[in-house]
Amino acid sequence: MNRFKGKKAVVTGGTHGMGLAIVERLLAEGAEVIFTGRNEKKTGEVQQALNAAAAYGVRSDASSMADIQALGQLVEERFGRVDYLFINHGTAEFQELAEVTEASWDQHFNVNTKGAFFTVKRLEPLINDDGAIIFTTVANDRIFPGLSAYSGSKEAVKAFAKVLAAELLPRKIRVNSVAPGFIMTPTMGVANLTEEDRETFIAQGNEITPLKRHGTVEEVAAAALYLAAEATFTTAIELPVDGGFAQGI
Template sequence: MRLKNKTALITGGTSGIGLATAKLFLAEGAKVIVAGQRDIKDSAAFDGYAKENLFFFQYDTAQVAAVERLAEFVKEKFQTLDIAFINAGVAKFAALEAVSEDLFDELIQVNFKGAFFTLQKLSPLFSEQASVILTSSSGIHKAHWGSSVYSASKAAIRSLAITLSAEWISRGIRVNVISPGSTDTVLLEKLGVTGQQLQEMKDSLINNIPTGRLIRPEEIANAVLYLAADGSESQTGTEIIVDGGAFLKV
């Protein structure tokens, strides 16, 4: 029960990495607000977990007014917040020549603007010694076709964590980054491919991962838990890359 008596918010918590992290946090004793676009209150996703410690908030992270309502909800439920996993994001890819203004705006608004204003609105609620974890991407360190805007939005997250680490260190707040590699989540399906095409995409990704498989969401969740729990007090402004060794592959 490494998070007993801790309060936590997870954005993008209704699927993939966020959902896996929410389950792990609950199992470790935290009270958790799961925030995201999907309504999963009546789903079986959390069957077997301590539902008295579980709260839901449905919203669009790209809308500042919705982010303000989220902060109000957090204050109403918890008063103060010990852990924030800012994980909401979207992945879309196109060659530079094919990037539309709408695609550009969506990626920046969801991935960076949403995270920025979420942290701004939550700032007054963070407890002393709070831990903030932001989701970036291992892709910011390597060139990938069609990722110019996506990688820029995720690189902005890495930069934000460094700045906030300096701004908030006097308050005892730690800010760190988790950078997943190719992870086996529904995010891959949201790219618009299914069936055989989806499998071919996964196989192509696996070819660039030395461990020979996609990363499991639960593996990312365990890295987030390390940054959230006691025992990682010296970690601030740092980045943990979980990508099966792809970062090192030439």
């Protein structure tokens, strides 16, 4: 398939898990891709592993306004214009009420919310009319204790994605979100899990997901790329990719 031949895309948080799966699928279908990662060493390793002239990795911290501005400059210089923007970066940490600090709260909102919003603000002028923005949110209709800051930060993303969808209607830029449930990733989406915690988390997810399994990063990537390229009469929606988890079935 060459669904994305001649297309240019930017993927934030593209060095592992769902973001990397999006990058790989875009490249496989003919796109040129700039992807970001917060860790320079990891970003370089992924760049080397992809071994694709059409892929360019850049270290960029979504919580840094300077890095966001630099990313915009790089995209402008290398691509000029882009067709698709995937806002996939994020951070999560289990902390119940007594454990949440101002620093951890700020980290969640600086990365997940402020970083998402201002990355779009910087790159939106470079997106072609009829292009698409796809956010990664989370299946938030059912909540776990200990994820207040994370859940709140992603709910904010869901809200302003809908506002941006309305604001960008004159340019026919579609703005949608993909909302993963339990997905098998290296970190399971949560920082600092021990191996025992990870196994417990996986078992719990399998049990409470109606399809009785975790999703794959490839399944999330497929949904994100569908929203980007095929759902051309769809904007302002959040598409669950969660095996029925948030649907109450």
